[in-house]
Amino acid sequence: MRQLSVKKIEAAISNLIEESAYKLPADYLEAMRxxxxxxxxxxxxxxxxxxxxxxxYAESEQIPTCQDTGMAIVMLEIGQxxxxxxxxxxxxIHAGVRAGYADLRKSVVSDPLERQNTAxxxxxxxxxxxxxxxxxxxxxAMKGFGAELMSRMQMFPANAGVERVKEFVIETIELAGxxxxxxxxxxxxxxxxxxxxxxxxxxxxxxxxxxxxxxxHLAQLEQELLxxxxxxxxxxxxxGGTVTALAVHIESYATHIAALPVxxxxxCSAPRRAKIEL
Amino acid sequence: MTKTxxxxxxxxxxxxxxxxxxxxxxxxxxxxxxxxxxRLISELEAGLxxxxxLKDETIFYVGPAPAKAGRPIGPAGPTTSGRMDPFTLPLLKxxxxxxxxxxxxxxxxxxxxIEHQAVYFGAVGGAxxxxxxxxxxxxxxxxxxxxxxxxxxxxxxxxxxxVVNDCHGGDAYSAGREEFQKDS
Numbered sequence: 001m002r003q004l005s006v007k008k009i010e011a012a013i014s015n016l017i018e019e020s021a022y023k024l025p026a027d028y029l030e031a032m033r034x035x036x037x038x039x040x041x042x043x044x045x046x047x048x049x050x051x052x053x054x055x056x057y058a059e060s061e062q063i064p065t066c067q068d069t070g071m072a073i074v075m076l077e078i079g080q081x082x083x084x085x086x087x088x089x090x091x092x093i094h095a096g097v098r099a100g101y102a103d104l105r106k107s108v109v110s111d112p113l114e115r116q117n118t119a120x121x122x123x124x125x126x127x128x129x130x131x132x133x134x135x136x137x138x139x140x141a142m143k144g145f146g147a148e149l150m151s152r153m154q155m156f157p158a159n160a161g162v163e164r165v166k167e168f169v170i171e172t173i174e175l176a177g178x179x180x181x182x183x184x185x186x187x188x189x190x191x192x193x194x195x196x197x198x199x200x201x202x203x204x205x206x207x208x209x210x211x212x213x214x215x216x217h218l219a220q221l222e223q224e225l226l227x228x229x230x231x232x233x234x235x236x237x238x239x240g241g242t243v244t245a246l247a248v249h250i251e252s253y254a255t256h257i258a259a260l261p262v263x264x265x266x267x268c269s270a271p272r273r274a275k276i277e278l
Numbered sequence: 279m280t281k282t283x284x285x286x287x288x289x290x291x292x293x294x295x296x297x298x299x300x301x302x303x304x305x306x307x308x309x310x311x312x313x314x315x316x317r318l319i320s321e322l323e324a325g326l327x328x329x330x331x332l333k334d335e336t337i338f339y340v341g342p343a344p345a346k347a348g349r350p351i352g353p354a355g356p357t358t359s360g361r362m363d364p365f366t367l368p369l370l371k372x373x374x375x376x377x378x379x380x381x382x383x384x385x386x387x388x389x390x391x392i393e394h395q396a397v398y399f400g401a402v403g404g405a406x407x408x409x410x411x412x413x414x415x416x417x418x419x420x421x422x423x424x425x426x427x428x429x430x431x432x433x434x435x436x437x438x439x440x441v442v443n444d445c446h447g448g449d450a451y452s453a454g455r456e457e458f459q460k461d462s
Contacts, residue, residue, distance in 0.1 A: 041458060043298075043440075050402050050438075058353070058407035067343040067353045067406040067426075105343040105352070105426050115313070117425055146358050146380075146403065178451055179358045179381035181403035233459030237380070237402055239298075239440065240454020269404030 001083045002134040004278060006092035009084075009136065012276050013074060013093060013124075016140045017100025020272040021064045024055050027208040028185075028246075028271055035183060035236075035243040044241030048183075051236075051269050066270035069104040070142040072097045072124040073202065079133035094122040107145070127199060135277050139206050142272040147184060150176035153198055153263035160260045165190065166225060172264040173229050173245065178238020181268035185209070186229065186248040189263035190218075191255035201265035204249035206273055213250055222248045285434070286334040287375040289395045295441045297448030301399065302436040307336040307378070308419070311357050313427040315365040322368055329420035330429060332369060336376030341426035342416070343406070351416040351432070355406030356380040359398070363387050370394040378439055382451065388443050399439035400450070412437040 029052065036048040058065040074093050078084075101121035108122065109115045131137075152172045156164055169188055176184070189200030212219040225248040235241020255261060283291055285305025295301065308330065310318065321328055339359055343352030359379030366377070366387050375396045380403040383391075391398060401409060413432050420429040442450045 041454070043454065047402060050405050050408065054402075054405040054408045057411070061346075061407065063346055063407050063410075064343050064353045065407055066404050067341060067355050068357070069343065103344055103346075105341065107341070107426070117427075119425070149358065177382055178400070178403075179360060181380065231460040233455045233457070235454060235458055237400065238451050238454070239400075240451075240456075240458045242458055 001081055003083050003085050004136060005086040006084050006089050007086050008278055009089065009138065010092040010096040010099070012138055012278060013096030013140065014099040016138070016274040016276060017072065017097065017104070017142060020140065020142055020274045021069050021104055022062050023059050024065055024270065025208065025273060027210055029055060031209045031246045035246060039236065039241050039243045041235050041239070041241035043239045044236040044243065047236035047239065048243070064104060065272075066144060067105055068107060068144040068146065068270070069101065070144045070272065071108055072100070072121065073127075073141040073143050074124045075127045075129075075139040075203070075206070077129050077131045077137040079135045080130050081134035082136055090126065093124050093126055097122045097124045137275065137277045139275045140273065141202070141206060144268050144270055147176070147180040147266040147268035150180040151201070151263070151265045153201075153261070155194060156260040156262060158258050158260055162221065165260070165262050166228065168262050169225055169248070169264050170228055170232070172266070173234070174232060176266060177234055180266045181270070182234055182238060183236055183243045183246045183269065185267040185271055186225070186245050187265040187267065188225070188248060188250040189261070189265070190250060190252040191261060192253040193255070194261065196253060197261035197263040198265070200251040200253055201263035204251040205265055205267045205271070207249045209247045215252070218250045218252060222250050282436070285336055285376070287336060287397070288334065292375055292395050292397045292445050295397050295444050296446070297441050297444045297450040297453060299441040301439050301441060303336070303439060304435050304437070305433070307338050307376070307432050307434060309338050309340050309342070309430040309432060311339050311341050311427050312361055313424045314421055314429050315362050317421055319365045319368060333373035334375050335373070336378060337369065337374055338432065339377070339379035342410070342430070345416070349410070351410050351413050353406035354410045354413060356401040356403055359383060366390065370396055383443055388447070388449070391443050392445055392447055395445045397441060397445055398443040400442040401439050409437065
């Protein structure tokens with residue numbers, strides 16, 4: 001059985017955080033440049049240019065693109081033929097987060113009601129999945145909460161149908177408006193259970209831009225939703241325009257005969273994500 | 279057209295501003311976000327003297343990132359303003375003239391801007407690295423224990439914002455959207 005030190009996982013998480021804080025994903029920047037070309041509003045184009053300039057400046061100066069470097073969401077796919085050694089995996093993940101955020105903003109409170117800042121941006125939100133093989137894949141999101149706060153979920157009944165799903169997604173974007181720092185990326189979870197549908201939506205946000213769903217009916221729904229969202233006219237930063245969202249990604253799973261769970265998770269103009277296989 | 283405006287704002291300078299104007303701000307402002315607002319209002323309600331004078335001040339809703347060596351402040355972009363709505367009316371009554379953030383305001387706040395001749399500016403959310411470049415100094419002036427949420431005095435030079443809600447009832451978000459919304 002392959003052995004893997006949790007110290008390697010700790011170091012990898014710390015490195016991914018530092019790099020992602022300063023550098024936005026290439027596929028996102030490409031989508032933004034394309035959006036800058038097609039945006040019909042002059043103010044909207046200025047907003048997109050400003051965000052692209054900000055990304056270049058942050059990268060060249062090695063400073064965060066956004067002051068909200070988010071809360072760390074760590075998704076691990078752990079091969080069932082890997083034996084993790086040198087300590088506790090959860091502790092290692094939190095240690096990696098503390099190290100990675102050393103020079104970044106501390107945006108985490110220990111209790112949602114008492115609201116004491118933990119002062120080191122730990123803990124992370126951790127999702128693990130056991131998969132075949134002997135590798136460990138780490139997917140990291142440094143999730144800004146302006147867009148997280150505008151995300152929504154709803155447990156619809158079985159026969160609600162695709163039209164209710166569409167209405168709910170579009171209504172979510174309307175309610176979010178400028179608050180979520182558009183152009184947004186829209187992650188939609190469909191199916192599963194109450195706990196599962198939110199994670200599906202989060203996973204949808206981790207898919208690189210420019211990759212439609214492999215399921216044809218979902219790929220079509222992604223396109224229809226994207227068109228409808230961009231017809232809303234909210235535009236870059238909400239000042240009006242034709243680019244309100246860069247992409248809609250849908251992830252689905254089986255569900256119960258009674259239900260049609262829907263979750264809509266939004267990502268902002270600083271969609272920091274990264275992935276590494278160990 | 280870009281307007282250049284000095285801070286602190288005055289009733290006169292606020293009146294000139296129209297929703298949709300691009301404005302470069304130069305002068306001093308204060309930062310405050312969720313935790314600082316909550317504490318300011320609790321102190322007001324308790325009848326205590328506030329640690330800062332708010333007359334004619336502009337409040338920027340921001341929790342900056344830590345400063346890199348040699349810089350006055352780290353990246354500093356706007357946070358969502360709506361969370362401050364429940365705390366904003368008492369601050370406007372104390373003389374606050376300008377607000378900087380991003381996102382929708384409540385109808386009550388928009389009406390209060392008209393009543394108190396104040397203005398709400400939007401800064402570009404997500405452009406924190408560029409915005410910090412226009413901040414020339416930063417100093418914590420109250421609630422240091424709140425870390426990034428402490429109240430800071432900032433000096434800014436040509437700090438770019440857009441007028442979202444002016445003191446005449448104009449709203450750049452609704453006007454912008456009306457222009458580009460397609461019927462479906």
